Amino acid sequence: MYEEAIDAKPFPRGMLIAVAAMVGLSILFAASASLWDFGATRIEYAPVTDSRDLVFKDLENGSVGVVDAAGQQQIAEVKPGQDGFVRVVMRSMARDRAVRGASADVPFRLARHADDMLSLTDLATGEVVMLNAFGAMNTKAFEPFLALGRTKP
Secondary structure (H helix, E strand, C coil): HHHHHHHHHHCCCHHHHHHHHCCCCCCCCHHHHHHHCCCCCCCCCCCCCEEEEEEECCCCCCCEEEECCCEEEEEEEEEECCCHEEEEEEEHHHHHHHHHHHCCCCCEEEEEEECCEEEEEEECCCEEHHHEEEEEHHHHHHHHHHHCCCCCC
């Protein structure tokens, strides 16, 4: 009895065409937006006032060595249980490199911008992490790496 009622009233053809057209247009708009960058948001960063290229190396004692890429000199050591934010950020970026097949030997660029923002750029993948987004305490964990081991003019 129920099937007979459905068979007696077929779905309106015009409605099916309208729904198909709406779905098709939605797919077309989404594809064109991603292909031609319609509606993309660009973030403009303030100019860099200071930067340093760093390499983070796992040490035998479980610490992470912070090495100045230019001079190949270790400038700091992040011991286990200390500076957890530094360790988490570096592990996350190292995992991203591994997934993308990028070299682990390429340095990271720590930069201070004119608006006092601190960023860490993975030079192997192009990923940028604005460290200030994680709060002042976490940003302070990276700040010393800009100055450690440098001579003052």
